[in-house]
Amino acid sequence: MSNVARSTKVVGAVATTMALLLAAGCSGGGDDASADGSVTLEFAQWWEPELPEGELRALMDTFESENPGITVELLSGPYASTKEQVVAGAATGTMSDVVGLDGAWVSDFAKQGALADMSQLMTDAKYDDSQLASQVQIDGSTYMIPVVNFVYPMFTNDDLLAQAGVDAPPSTRTEFTDAAEAVTALGENTYGWIVPLSLEAPNGIQNDVMSWAWASGGTMLKDGQPDLTNPDVTSAVDYVKSLWDAGVVAPGSLTMKEQDKVEEFTNGRVGMMIDSLAHINLIRESNPDLNFSVSAVPAEDDFTGERGIPYASWGIGVSENSEHKEEAWKLVDFLMSEKTNSDLSSMANAFPGNTTSVPDFVEDDETFAAAFEIYKSGYPANEFVGLPVAEQLMRLFDEQLQKTLTGDQSVDDMLQASQDAWTAEF
Amino acid sequence: MRPALADRDAETGLDRSTDVAPAPRRRKSLKRTLVPYAFLSPTGILMIVLLLVPIIMVISYSLMDNVITNKNPVFVGIGNYVDILTDPTFLVAVRNTLVFTGSSVVAHLLLGLGFAMLLNTKLLGNKVKALFRVIYVLPWLFTVAIIAVLWRLMLNPNGVINYLLNTAGIIDQNIEWLSSPSTALFAVTFINIWAGYPFYMISLLAGLQGIPKDLYEAATVDGASARQQFFNVTLPQLKPIIISMAMLDFIWTSQQFALIWMTTGGGPLNVTEMVSTFTYKLAFSRYEFSMASAAAVIVLLATLVLAFFYARHQNARD
Numbered sequence: 029m030s031n032v033a034r035s036t037k038v039v040g041a042v043a044t045t046m047a048l049l050l051a052a053g054c055s056g057g058g059d060d061a062s063a064d065g066s067v068t069l070e071f072a073q074w075w076e077p078e079l080p081e082g083e084l085r086a087l088m089d090t091f092e093s094e095n096p097g098i099t100v101e102l103l104s105g106p107y108a109s110t111k112e113q114v115v116a117g118a119a120t121g122t123m124s125d126v127v128g129l130d131g132a133w134v135s136d137f138a139k140q141g142a143l144a145d146m147s148q149l150m151t152d153a154k155y156d157d158s159q160l161a162s163q164v165q166i167d168g169s170t171y172m173i174p175v176v177n178f179v180y181p182m183f184t185n186d187d188l189l190a191q192a193g194v195d196a197p198p199s200t201r202t203e204f205t206d207a208a209e210a211v212t213a214l215g216e217n218t219y220g221w222i223v224p225l226s227l228e229a230p231n232g233i234q235n236d237v238m239s240w241a242w243a244s245g246g247t248m249l250k251d252g253q254p255d256l257t258n259p260d261v262t263s264a265v266d267y268v269k270s271l272w273d274a275g276v277v278a279p280g281s282l283t284m285k286e287q288d289k290v291e292e293f294t295n296g297r298v299g300m301m302i303d304s305l306a307h308i309n310l311i312r313e314s315n316p317d318l319n320f321s322v323s324a325v326p327a328e329d330d331f332t333g334e335r336g337i338p339y340a341s342w343g344i345g346v347s348e349n350s351e352h353k354e355e356a357w358k359l360v361d362f363l364m365s366e367k368t369n370s371d372l373s374s375m376a377n378a379f380p381g382n383t384t385s386v387p388d389f390v391e392d393d394e395t396f397a398a399a400f401e402i403y404k405s406g407y408p409a410n411e412f413v414g415l416p417v418a419e420q421l422m423r424l425f426d427e428q429l430q431k432t433l434t435g436d437q438s439v440d441d442m443l444q445a446s447q448d449a450w451t452a453e454f
Numbered sequence: 455m456r457p458a459l460a461d462r463d464a465e466t467g468l469d470r471s472t473d474v475a476p477a478p479r480r481r482k483s484l485k486r487t488l489v490p491y492a493f494l495s496p497t498g499i500l501m502i503v504l505l506l507v508p509i510i511m512v513i514s515y516s517l518m519d520n521v522i523t524n525k526n527p528v529f530v531g532i533g534n535y536v537d538i539l540t541d542p543t544f545l546v547a548v549r550n551t552l553v554f555t556g557s558s559v560v561a562h563l564l565l566g567l568g569f570a571m572l573l574n575t576k577l578l579g580n581k582v583k584a585l586f587r588v589i590y591v592l593p594w595l596f597t598v599a600i601i602a603v604l605w606r607l608m609l610n611p612n613g614v615i616n617y618l619l620n621t622a623g624i625i626d627q628n629i630e631w632l633s634s635p636s637t638a639l640f641a642v643t644f645i646n647i648w649a650g651y652p653f654y655m656i657s658l659l660a661g662l663q664g665i666p667k668d669l670y671e672a673a674t675v676d677g678a679s680a681r682q683q684f685f686n687v688t689l690p691q692l693k694p695i696i697i698s699m700a701m702l703d704f705i706w707t708s709q710q711f712a713l714i715w716m717t718t719g720g721g722p723l724n725v726t727e728m729v730s731t732f733t734y735k736l737a738f739s740r741y742e743f744s745m746a747s748a749a750a751v752i753v754l755l756a757t758l759v760l761a762f763f764y765a766r767h768q769n770a771r772d
Contacts, residue, residue: 119522140523217612228719279611282633282722420739430723
């Protein structure tokens with residue numbers, strides 16, 4: 029073979045290889061329906077890592093056996109990376125068929141046209157939605173269905189409180205302040221309350237700060253628009269500031285994240301915190317000797333109305349770009365069915381999104397039973413659900429709150445600045 | 455007209471003077487010219503797809519009102535750049551980035567050089583030096599996530615650092631290293647210095663070991679002191695490595711994101727906000743992808759200046 033002929037062959041081989049590589053690279057997201065009509069659904073969520081190993085896969089196996097021809101591929105990751113994956117998927121039109129959603133994301137994805145109108149899917153499937161505990165809607169259409177809900181009651185370290193001379197968990201703000209001061213006075217690095225205000229994950233604003241307003245029936249919105257300077261929010265922030273100034277808040281708050289809060293409480297250094305029921309098992313496993321209980325978040329002293337209890341959801345939605353919306357809805361329907369939803373909420377230690385479902389732990393566990401009573405006696409409150417750029421709203425509020433706590437501005441100035449910043453985002 | 459005999463091949467009698475004759479040589483020559491490009495094409499295509507196209511896309515994004523979340527973006531020219539450059543938080547982020555990066559590079563260099571000289575000295579035995587090498591290089595073996603978690607635990611108000619300082623009587627009250635506006639930037643810079651000096655140390659140690667011993671012997675014969683040998687032999691010999699590494703470190707450190715994000719998230723009160731965290735928040739928290747693209751392009755331009763000097767320095771060496 030001459031040099032030229034050899035060279036020609038080499039060039040051809042290189043070009044062919046490149047073409048094949050590029051073709052292979054570009055064909056990754058092709059149609060996932062096979063020739064025999066079977067369908068593979070991608071389901072992206074952060075739930076699997078937070079559930080006991082193999083439990084979510086087992087549920088999917090059940091779904092697959094009940095729905096021959098549909099296979100579910102779980103795309104699992106931590107919460108933060110799932111969010112980034114969903115954002116990227118929404119941007120590029122490659123969002124998974126079914127996606128786990130946080131209520132804080134829904135508005136942006138819905139406006140972007142990345143999520144399918146689930147009201148339409150329910151109508152097409154002749155689904156009776158009366159059994160759903162809640163639906164997250166934008167402009168009258170449902171884009172997310174909360175599958176399970178995690179409420180955020182107040183956790184108290186009862187031994188620490190008893191040591192400080194506090195007989196029962198506080199139920200009013202004054203009682204809370206007294207208890208927090210008493211626990212802090214014990215010394216040895218113990219503090220009454222802990223609040224995570226990290227700017228990286230600013231959900232402490234929702235769960236640990238705004239919850240004080242919701243617990244007294246307050247609101248931060250008016251006609252769907254920001255209303256941060258109203259007496260409810262002012263009172264709540266004034267109260268948080270008073271706790272801070274009293275020195276009863278555990279140090280490190282300004283960069284503390286939720287897991288840091290739980291760790292400090294678990295180590296017995298904090299008397300009270302507002303936290304998710306999802307962490308009960310974690311606390312028990314980490315410190316079996318910790319004697320703690322859950323109660324409703326304290327309200328204003330003269331408040332007699334129904335208390336709002338903060339919650340967070342594992343929500344579910346369907347991608348607008350999915351070529352298999354009908355099959356995707358079947359998966360949603362399966363997860364929201366009475367039996368499956370009971371199982372899932374039992375596994376997750378959460379309250380079910382189906383009103384007819386009853387998780388096992390309510391009957392078996394005293395702490396969860398107490399939490400269920402709190403849940404039933406109040407109303408789930410999370411006004412960030414469905415708001416545009418909800419996480420950014422929390423961060424903007426957080427930035428202003430940090431300035432207030434460090435003495436750089438008054439509460440009134442802080443709320444006005446937050447109001448202005450929020451209004452610009454709506 | 456028939457060609458002259460001289461133009462015919464002596465053996466075959468075929469005409470060699472026609473215009474067709476040189477064509478195979480040109481084809482052959484063209485193929486030879488193309489072969490190297492064919493071999494380079496995989497790399498070239500990958501660079502175009504993975505580098506050039508994204509850069510062009512980000513530049514085009516930065517000139518739109520918003521993209522990705524907006525299906526019909528409108529061209530706004532340099533509007534996003536004006537907004538970014540007049541944003542007080544961005545200016546704070548730039549200042550913080552310069553402080554963080556400048557301090558880190560200088561400290562990396564000093565620590566790296568100091569430890570490299572310690573490991574190169576004849577005063578220590580081989581076993582001691584081997585032990586020191588393992589200890590000194592440890593920070594470089596951890597991933598950023600582990601470094602962040604480790605230092606968050608150690609710098610916790612109830613962590614081991616405060617305990618040691620309390621025990622030693624240096625402080626009488628726990629310091630909120632990462633949560634206090636007065637110490638947070640110092641704390642994250644310190645962590646970054648701790649995590650990055652081994653790279654300098656290893657490179658400079660290799661450089662030290664490559665300096666010809668003759669130079670030191672000549673200096674000794676000339677009566678140069680240790681200090682004079684350091685400034686007149688060691689440093690000039692290490693200069694090319696130091697300059698290259700300093701420029702690379704400046705580029706890398708100015709783009710540090712994970713460490714800041716996982717330790718302080720840019721807080722408290724934006725005192726540790728860097729250009730990288732500012733850009734990330736614009737994109738993934740506010741969904742302002744065009745603004746984030748503009749911020750990224752500004753960083754790209756700044757980095758290009760450094761990269762230009764780095765490349766010129768490398769060329770000068772060659």
